[in-house]
Amino acid sequence: MSERTLILVKPDGVARGLTGQVLTRLEQRGYRIVAMDQRTISAELAGEHYGEHRGKPFFDDLVEFITSGPLVAAVVEGPGVVGAWRTMMGATDPKVAEPGTVRGDFATEMSHNVTHGSDSSESADREIGLFFPELG
Numbered sequence: 001m002s003e004r005t006l007i008l009v010k011p012d013g014v015a016r017g018l019t020g021q022v023l024t025r026l027e028q029r030g031y032r033i034v035a036m037d038q039r040t041i042s043a044e045l046a047g048e049h050y051g052e053h054r055g056k057p058f059f060d061d062l063v064e065f066i067t068s069g070p071l072v073a074a075v076v077e078g079p080g081v082v083g084a085w086r087t088m089m090g091a092t093d094p095k096v097a098e099p100g101t102v103r104g105d106f107a108t109e110m111s112h113n114v115t116h117g118s119d120s121s122e123s124a125d126r127e128i129g130l131f132f133p134e135l136g
Helices: 011-015 019-028 043-049 059-066 081-089 102-106 121-131
Strands: 002-009 032-039 071-079 115-117
Touching (some): 011 071, 019 032, 071 081, 081 115
């Protein structure tokens, strides 16, 4: 069964020229990019995107970082893509992310970890609706 997920190449990944390498990994696994856009997002959109973290000590830092420059947002489709992309990204903390994962290979610190992926199909639906309302 096919599903969709939202992936973001965060501002650090875009600034470092990693967008192509991140997207290539998805395409090489057989997943299809169905929508993609490069943009700098507003603090309002960032706050909605990270809404589950509102009130936590790191919330403001998340919003500040994700709005600090352009990111690439993409909707990717294929069987099991939500879980597969989570595995392909690697652990949030690059110090413990396995080599061969995006974060294990490219991330420099936990707050600048190159990419985001929805953590469930429900989150994917919500996040896709935020970034690509025409698909939501």
